[in-house]
Amino acid sequence: MEDIIKQAAGKRPLVAAHRGFAAGNIPCNTLASFEAALRCGADIIEIDITPGADGELFVFHPGKEPFHLGIKTYIPDMTAAEVRALRYRNYDHTPTQYPVSTLDELFEHFKGRCFVNLDKFWTCMPEITACVRRHKMADWVIAKSYPADECLDFLEAEGADIPFMPFINREDDVTEDLLKRNIRLLGAEAHFLADSDPVASDAYVESMHEKGLLVWANAIVFDYKSVESAGHTDDIAMTGDPDxxxxxxxxxGFDIIQTDWPGPMRDYLRQAGFLPQG
Structure with missing residues (x-):
């Protein structure tokens, strides 16, 4: 089976919007932020998933409740009704009108409109898998996890229809083994600290492409002291040197680039000839 995301990435680099596109009064990980990301030209929306106390899956970054919601309680300790009553805070920490959405709501809202990167897949693999199948989204998602045995065994035994990309740090020592297993492998998310790291080499990217696999890179910055892609970041791009x-x-040759600035990045990629004009 040919994955449609591979077909799309075979034509051009895909733009992945990290937690959507948050600005002004629109917080990250909200349906509004994902809608904004698509309007900026994103092909993929990256989301975080947190389960509530009664099993409902919410689109929220674990542990960020004090910052994003202004509360000291955490979603895993709250009922679905309690979570639904919450509202996000904006950048000034002022309450907004935006609720914490469920994974069901997100799938229904964006089904067939974009690909969805499922970060934190390892936190509740059976429940996320069931939700993907319930909404017939298996061709439109990317499950992300570290290549831990627990995750790989689950995918092989119970989630062979779920597209998967492991996080790879500096050197890839798992892809060859994964290709031998009954796992729907899309490729790898490459993290590297230096241009000389093996996963940042031309040879690695070319070898993955020869295997029919994709390589995902990150321009996002979680912490300026520990960047994802050897300094080839959104910060550099947005402050004067996008090249x-x-x-x-x-x-x-990275097939997917994750950014917090989907609009400017897409504009640059088009102007620089990496995307078709128009």
Whole structure:
């Protein structure tokens, strides 16, 4: 079976919007932020998943409740009704009108409109898998996890229809083994600290492509002291040198680039000739 995301990435780099596109009064990980990301030209929306106390799956980054919601309680300790009553805070920490959405709501809202990257897949694999199947989204998602035995065994035994990309740090020592297993492997998310790291090499990207696999890179910055892609970041791109940020990643041949700035990155990629005009 040919994955439709591979077909899309075979034509051009895909733009992945990290937690949507948050700005002004629109917080990250809300349906509004994902809608904004699509309007900016994103192909993929990256989401975080947190389960509530009674099993409902919510689109929320674990542990960020004090910052994003202004509360000291955590969603895993709350009922679905309690979570539904919450509202996000904006960048000024002022309450907004935006609720914490469920994974069911997100799938229904964006089904067939974009690909969905499921971060934190390892937190509740059976429940997320059931939700993906319930909404017939298996061709439209990417499950992400570290290549831990628990996750790989689950995918092989119970989630062989779920597209998967492991997080790979600096050197890839898992892909060859994964190709031998009954896992729907899309490729790898490459994390590297230096241009000289093996997963940042032309040879690695070319070898993955020869296997029919994709390589995902990150321009996002969680912590400026520990960047994801050897300094080829959104920060560099947005403050004056997009060629050293997004351009470097695109020239390297990465199939998917994750960003917090989907609109400017897409504009740059088009102007630089990495995307078709128009």
């Amino acid at each position: 050293a940020g997004w351009g470097w990643l695109a020239r390297k």
